[in-house]
Amino acid sequence: MNPLRRRSVKDLPPAGKLAAYLVLGGWALVVLFPLYWLVVTSFKLPIHVNSGPVYLPFVDFEPSLDAWRYILVDLRSDTLRPYVNTVVVSLSSSALALLLGSAAAYALIRFPYAPRVGVIALFAGCVLLAAVAAGLGVPPAVAVVVAGACFALLAATVGRRFTRALSNRDLAFWVISQRILPPVAVVIPIYVLFQQLRLLDTRTALILTYAATNLPIVVWLMRDYFDKLPWELEEAAVVDGASAFRVFRSITLPLSVPGLVATFLIVLVFAWNEYLLALFLSSADAQTMPLTVAAQNATRGPQWWYMSVLIQIMILPVIALAIALERVVSRGLLVGAVKG
Amino acid sequence: MNAARVSRGRVAGPAIEDQTRRRSRASLGASFAVRAAFIWPALLAILFVSIFPLVVSLYISLSRLKLVRGGFEFRFIGLDNFRELYFGGEQRHFLGVTRPPTPLGWLVLGAGLGLLGWGLYRAWRAGASPTGMVLRVLGVLLAAGAMWLLVQTVLADGGRPGTAAVTVIYVLVGITAQFLLGLGLAYLLTQRLPGQRFFRVVFLLPMMITPVGVAYMFRMLTDTGKGPLQPLWAAVGLTDYSWVNDPWGARVAVMVGDIWQWTPFMFIVLLAALEGQDQDTVEAGLVDGASRWQIFRHISLPAILPVCTTVVLIRLIEAFKIIDLPNILTNGGPGTATESLSLHAYIRWRTLDLGQSAAVAYSLLFIVTVAAVAYVNLVRRRVAEP
Numbered sequence: 001m002n003p004l005r006r007r008s009v010k011d012l013p014p015a016g017k018l019a020a021y022l023v024l025g026g027w028a029l030v031v032l033f034p035l036y037w038l039v040v041t042s043f044k045l046p047i048h049v050n051s052g053p054v055y056l057p058f059v060d061f062e063p064s065l066d067a068w069r070y071i072l073v074d075l076r077s078d079t080l081r082p083y084v085n086t087v088v089v090s091l092s093s094s095a096l097a098l099l100l101g102s103a104a105a106y107a108l109i110r111f112p113y114a115p116r117v118g119v120i121a122l123f124a125g126c127v128l129l130a131a132v133a134a135g136l137g138v139p140p141a142v143a144v145v146v147a148g149a150c151f152a153l154l155a156a157t158v159g160r161r162f163t164r165a166l167s168n169r170d171l172a173f174w175v176i177s178q179r180i181l182p183p184v185a186v187v188i189p190i191y192v193l194f195q196q197l198r199l200l201d202t203r204t205a206l207i208l209t210y211a212a213t214n215l216p217i218v219v220w221l222m223r224d225y226f227d228k229l230p231w232e233l234e235e236a237a238v239v240d241g242a243s244a245f246r247v248f249r250s251i252t253l254p255l256s257v258p259g260l261v262a263t264f265l266i267v268l269v270f271a272w273n274e275y276l277l278a279l280f281l282s283s284a285d286a287q288t289m290p291l292t293v294a295a296q297n298a299t300r301g302p303q304w305w306y307m308s309v310l311i312q313i314m315i316l317p318v319i320a321l322a323i324a325l326e327r328v329v330s331r332g333l334l335v336g337a338v339k340g
Numbered sequence: 341m342n343a344a345r346v347s348r349g350r351v352a353g354p355a356i357e358d359q360t361r362r363r364s365r366a367s368l369g370a371s372f373a374v375r376a377a378f379i380w381p382a383l384l385a386i387l388f389v390s391i392f393p394l395v396v397s398l399y400i401s402l403s404r405l406k407l408v409r410g411g412f413e414f415r416f417i418g419l420d421n422f423r424e425l426y427f428g429g430e431q432r433h434f435l436g437v438t439r440p441p442t443p444l445g446w447l448v449l450g451a452g453l454g455l456l457g458w459g460l461y462r463a464w465r466a467g468a469s470p471t472g473m474v475l476r477v478l479g480v481l482l483a484a485g486a487m488w489l490l491v492q493t494v495l496a497d498g499g500r501p502g503t504a505a506v507t508v509i510y511v512l513v514g515i516t517a518q519f520l521l522g523l524g525l526a527y528l529l530t531q532r533l534p535g536q537r538f539f540r541v542v543f544l545l546p547m548m549i550t551p552v553g554v555a556y557m558f559r560m561l562t563d564t565g566k567g568p569l570q571p572l573w574a575a576v577g578l579t580d581y582s583w584v585n586d587p588w589g590a591r592v593a594v595m596v597g598d599i600w601q602w603t604p605f606m607f608i609v610l611l612a613a614l615e616g617q618d619q620d621t622v623e624a625g626l627v628d629g630a631s632r633w634q635i636f637r638h639i640s641l642p643a644i645l646p647v648c649t650t651v652v653l654i655r656l657i658e659a660f661k662i663i664d665l666p667n668i669l670t671n672g673g674p675g676t677a678t679e680s681l682s683l684h685a686y687i688r689w690r691t692l693d694l695g696q697s698a699a700v701a702y703s704l705l706f707i708v709t710v711a712a713v714a715y716v717n718l719v720r721r722r723v724a725e726p
Binding site: 050 | 374375377378379381382383385386388389390391393394395396397398433521524525528529531532533537539540541542543544545546547548549550551552553556557558559560561565566567568569570571600608636646657659660661663664667668681682685686688697698701702704708709712
């Protein structure tokens, strides 16, 4: 803040300042105290926890590294495996979501789409046909091929006669509205699908699912970001004969790095903390950290000291992200997207 | 390309689209194949993870899982799962136990119905189209039904809210508290106080923590015997009290955890909105001698209202999905008192009652969709497009 700035009418009177600090400090305490308790508990021995609350290390009790040693050394592989899973799954799924989502967002801003309502209805009808046929005992492969042929034939003949079409805005709204879908409503068929593909309890299953569920967020945020980019550069490149892919890769993406980073971070946090889908789709091999933390209760009862260590190693990276994110968000990335 | 066409600034809705059309015809001569290559991967991902599963799920909700030799099969049973949920043996779990409301309950119900009727009357006077009127009447009937259910289960002696009612309570209480807290904190941080950055970072933290971790932290904190607040509980004589044995205590614990976790989201977006508003009007108001409250009420609030309605919409959609907190913090207990709809569906899945689970999930989908659509049409559209 500039110290030479003239005293503004915006400055609070002293009493107001005090009240503001009291409120802000109060909420900071509400936020920080649970975290403080988490840290302190991880340095306690069982006896310190069970004999009633003690607050200050070195004063109330002698801190010990037992819990940390147990989780990081004794249970090394049991901790490392879900941790690596979480890192791999959240990074890859976020990267995938970012790739697919930003391409779609870019396309929705730059190219006109006009999917005809009638053709969409035809497509849905053919899918339904295939499903019913498969349900009646026709081999799935045959049903899919026949339905596909039907669709191609109808779309090429009848399809041209439909005139009502959706706009880019409708498409974008449809993609974003997928976020309304509660995961629990779709997870059982996904479970069966991955079971059929023999992908249950693998990282691949989690990566694909997370990427798809986070796509709407990416499309929503990046669409707004791309819309604000200067259009002249891309145009110049097109005049010089660059293809659409080339323009997207060499001009649009490099220009949108701040937006991409912020979106990546947001999606990453979602994937890092995801619980419900992991609960259904992974058991032992692909288990992620939220499940490991959640399972503590069932296996060993409330052993707060171990749990505190686990929660801490899980949240430390995202806390670092939060600090990074604060800078990006305060530049107003989110607000632009939220205004619309 | 003339300059007007590429002029920047926020362009909403149809304007974006018009620009898109003109631009692409003029320059980016992307062929059909290229355009398809950009968008189809994302559409396919959504089709495979959302739309097809949704269709299959609908079938599952109309069927019962039968274990047969060498595997399992789904037997079609029509609407039996839903009948069971709404009128049969699962009604107590899903909708709750209904009793005649207390006088307070009647009062609340009367006030709510009055508000709904008034809204309807205003829409009619304002000359809404016949379709709009029909949709509004439908929405009002649904809202009245939900209100009637809430009053009968919550504000009634011996009544007990089921998972549907509990989820709605989580959403309503959570969003109201988060919005007010977030707005208040964001407003304070726009007041040029030293140390802002510290508060910003701190206030953002809870959002980043995994809900499972939050649930365990609040389990530690609410432990009246070994938790850090034990002296406080002892002072008010609650040492032997167990949150997890009292239905409302447990629900409050879940709501507090939820508010703690998601206030930051409201806070950060509203803060950015407040900082992004036009400072000249604010200064002008101050110079003209308007009080701080008047400025907030008549300048800042209208300016950020579109953002407010959008964050509330986002939270509305996400809050209905709550599962981690009640599952870890209270295991859905005591009994089923803190179960949300997602948790209800998960528990049914775990007991291999897949049809019932899908029926619960579909009911949740229905509730969220109705709530979101009604919110968008009645609140958001009015504010965002004055």
